[in-house]
Amino acid sequence: MAIVFQKPASLTDKELHYCPGCPHGIIHRLVAQAIDALGIEGKTIGVAPVGCAVMAYDYFTCDMVEAAHGRAPAVATGLKRSLPENVIFTYQGDGDLASIGMAETVHAATRNENITIIFVNNAIYGMTGGQMAPTSLPGQITQTSPYGRDLKTQGYPIRVCELLSALDAPYYIERVAVNNVKNVNQAKKAIEKAFRNQIEGKGFSLIEVVSACPTNWGMTPQKALQWVDERMIPYYPLGVYKDRSKEDAKEAN
Amino acid sequence: MAKVTFNEDICKGCGLCVDACPKHILMLDKNKINRKGHNPAVMTDQSKCIGCAFCATMCPDCVITVEK
Amino acid sequence: MAEKVLMKGNEAIAEAALRAGCLHYFGYPITPQTELTAYMAKRLPKMEGGVFLQAESEISAINMVYGVASTGKRVMTSSSSPGVSLKQEGISYIAGSDLPAVIVNVQRGGPGLGGIQPSQSDYFQATKGGGHGDYHLIVLTPSSVQEMADLTSLAFDLADKYRCPAMLLADGTMGQMMEPVALPEPHKSIIEKPWAVTGTQMKREHNIINSLYLQPEILEKTNFDRFERYRQIEENEVRYESYLMDDAEYCIVAFGIAARVAKNAITMMRKYGLKVGLIRPITVWPFPKKAIKDAADKVKGFVSVELSMGQMIEDVRLAEECKRPVVLCNRAGGMIPGVDQIIAVTKDLVCSVEGGAR
Numbered sequence: 001m002a003i004v005f006q007k008p009a010s011l012t013d014k015e016l017h018y019c020p021g022c023p024h025g026i027i028h029r030l031v032a033q034a035i036d037a038l039g040i041e042g043k044t045i046g047v048a049p050v051g052c053a054v055m056a057y058d059y060f061t062c063d064m065v066e067a068a069h070g071r072a073p074a075v076a077t078g079l080k081r082s083l084p085e086n087v088i089f090t091y092q093g094d095g096d097l098a099s100i101g102m103a104e105t106v107h108a109a110t111r112n113e114n115i116t117i118i119f120v121n122n123a124i125y126g127m128t129g130g131q132m133a134p135t136s137l138p139g140q141i142t143q144t145s146p147y148g149r150d151l152k153t154q155g156y157p158i159r160v161c162e163l164l165s166a167l168d169a170p171y172y173i174e175r176v177a178v179n180n181v182k183n184v185n186q187a188k189k190a191i192e193k194a195f196r197n198q199i200e201g202k203g204f205s206l207i208e209v210v211s212a213c214p215t216n217w218g219m220t221p222q223k224a225l226q227w228v229d230e231r232m233i234p235y236y237p238l239g240v241y242k243d244r245s246k247e248d249a250k251e252a253n
Numbered sequence: 254m255a256k257v258t259f260n261e262d263i264c265k266g267c268g269l270c271v272d273a274c275p276k277h278i279l280m281l282d283k284n285k286i287n288r289k290g291h292n293p294a295v296m297t298d299q300s301k302c303i304g305c306a307f308c309a310t311m312c313p314d315c316v317i318t319v320e321k
Numbered sequence: 322m323a324e325k326v327l328m329k330g331n332e333a334i335a336e337a338a339l340r341a342g343c344l345h346y347f348g349y350p351i352t353p354q355t356e357l358t359a360y361m362a363k364r365l366p367k368m369e370g371g372v373f374l375q376a377e378s379e380i381s382a383i384n385m386v387y388g389v390a391s392t393g394k395r396v397m398t399s400s401s402s403p404g405v406s407l408k409q410e411g412i413s414y415i416a417g418s419d420l421p422a423v424i425v426n427v428q429r430g431g432p433g434l435g436g437i438q439p440s441q442s443d444y445f446q447a448t449k450g451g452g453h454g455d456y457h458l459i460v461l462t463p464s465s466v467q468e469m470a471d472l473t474s475l476a477f478d479l480a481d482k483y484r485c486p487a488m489l490l491a492d493g494t495m496g497q498m499m500e501p502v503a504l505p506e507p508h509k510s511i512i513e514k515p516w517a518v519t520g521t522q523m524k525r526e527h528n529i530i531n532s533l534y535l536q537p538e539i540l541e542k543t544n545f546d547r548f549e550r551y552r553q554i555e556e557n558e559v560r561y562e563s564y565l566m567d568d569a570e571y572c573i574v575a576f577g578i579a580a581r582v583a584k585n586a587i588t589m590m591r592k593y594g595l596k597v598g599l600i601r602p603i604t605v606w607p608f609p610k611k612a613i614k615d616a617a618d619k620v621k622g623f624v625s626v627e628l629s630m631g632q633m634i635e636d637v638r639l640a641e642e643c644k645r646p647v648v649l650c651n652r653a654g655g656m657i658p659g660v661d662q663i664i665a666v667t668k669d670l671v672c673s674v675e676g677g678a679r
Contacts, residue, residue: 003319003320004319005310005319006319008315018313019265021269025314042521042522043522055533062521062527064518064530064531065388065529066531067387071387074382074388075387078347078387081345081374104380180311221267221268
């Protein structure tokens with residue numbers, strides 16, 4: 001018998017601090033699987049966010065930098081400009097990337113900065129205990145929208161992939177989910193592609209992973225993944241939003 | 254022939270593997286509490302396992318190793 | 322001695338940084354330091370390995386600095402007062418992660434948007450930390466274009482030596498003024514940086530650049546360890562100029578442009594027979610406490626000359642331990658104290674100490 005599935009080598013033995021059923025663990029594993037598959041552990045540098053994934057630096061075996069809230073794309077820019085031969089990725093949540101760090105995100109994208117961004121959208125601030133996120137759904141009840149997100153006073157959710165794909169520069173933008181086996185497998189492919197794009201010098205790749213927060217959504221892990229299917233994915237449709245490899249192909253013809 | 258092993262100590266008993274198993278041969282062991290305080294996932298009938306690794310795919314904590 | 326060239330202060334900083342092996346610069350336009358950014362924009366893309374990037378904000382610029390500093394390479398950003406306020410978050414993270422970096426503040430009047438004329442009103446911000454948490458920067462205050470260059474070189478060396486961000490605290494006059502300057506010889510960091518993130522190459526455990534310690538005992542220890550290094554800096558790196566202090570009966574304390582005006586005032590006062598000297602801090606953190614304390618045993622009073630509402634004066638008072646009167650001679654909002662004002666304030670002090678009419 002041969003091993004067909006095991007913990008990827010580029011994850012440390014540190015036990016994840018995430019709540020039971022939290023998909024952060026799945027997404028960490030997908031990132032590590034991509035690093036393993038591409039054989040880039042020794043030259044990869046990850047940037048951890050502020051939020052639930054703040055301690056990601058303990059979980060990946062590659063070199064890691066912990067960034068201030070929202071600043072990961074700027075820190076990654078510094079790392080990549082200093083070490084262009086290395087592989088730089090950020091791992092950020094929705095509050096980090098789409099609220100406090102929106103300027104850093106948009107400008108890294110419009111520079112087509114040759115980095116890989118893993119953006120975890122679970123429509124809530126997890127670490128601080130379940131406050132409204134820029135991606136919280138209309139009517140979603142959170143600690144800071146206790147009567148449901150009111151579009152008149154609290155604004156509409158931000159669809160990051162749609163927003164960024166309006167820019168000319170970014171190379172690859174895809175939205176995936178991790179709520180079932182099929183979607184996890186697609187997410188795995190997308191994340192690996194985002195790393196491969198960087199290795200090939202293509203530029204900015206962002207993978208939005210629609211995720212869940214069972215604890216702060218007040219649901220069982222099973223119910224939370226069902227909610228992703230029923231509520232999140234209809235608002236945040238999965239798919240490729242920008243792929244400039246098609247332009248590359250056109251130019252080649 | 255397939256074999257699934259659980260690193261039981263780090264299982265958080267979320268049950269996502271249980272739901273993912275197409276053969277319905279996984280369950281949370283209510284008679285056991287691991288050192289993290291959870292009912293860990295166990296396999297009820299190893300002989301029915303097809304080694305699809307769906308359980309491991311959905312496990313957030315890399316608890317599961319699959320051999321085939 | 323290198324040949325002298327005529328340069329603006331802002332450009333002298335930029336050229337000195339390049340000669341110190343700083344090949345990475347991230348900035349954002351703001352008056353009165355923009356020439357520095359423009360100089361880097363012109364030079365760095367033509368240099369091997371050179372990186373110039375105009376960031377989307379000062380916040381992003383300092384975080385790009387954090388990224389490069391994490392890799393162990395020399396890196397700099399510059400701004401002026403309102404922009405430096407925006408950088409404080411990143412500076413705190415750089416200090417908390419024990420990274421070397423150089424930050425230039427060509428100060429202008431404040432608070433708020435303030436003005437664009439020279440000021441020293443970011444003294445508290447620069448010397449007391451600036452951002453959140455317990456930390457210091459090494460703060461160097463040039464008083465000539467020559468020092469703009471020399472202290473930039475020194476800032477890189479000290480930052481590397483102590484794994485600590487260093488700030489060049491200049492002002493709009495220093496930035497805009499042109500003077501002949503002998504540029505420092507090219508030199509590079511010779512300090513090993515085994516802590517840097519460069520990729521493990523599968524040859525070592527992963528390095529982590531981080532300022533988060535959720536265990537209070539460990540966070541406390543990082544603070545104590547860092548302050549032990551600060552103690553060494555205070556012991557080894559205090560720099561100041563002592564001017565005509567041997568026979569001085571009164572002491573002016575001033576840095577930057579204020580010290581230049583003070584020297585002229587001292588020349589005038591000595592013509593009238595008033596024995597006044599100057600202590601010019603070159604490092605305002607660490608502050609030349611001992612020099613001031615020793616002076617307090619010899620002089621009858623101090624005048625703190627500042628382009629602010631009186632910030633350094635607090636450090637002067639702490640240093641001289643309330644032995645002598647300390648008075649403030651200041652202008653604010655972009656104004657500079659003149660020779661007449663310094664003489665008038667000093668004479669008032671003399672009268673109050675020694676009695677009699679002015």
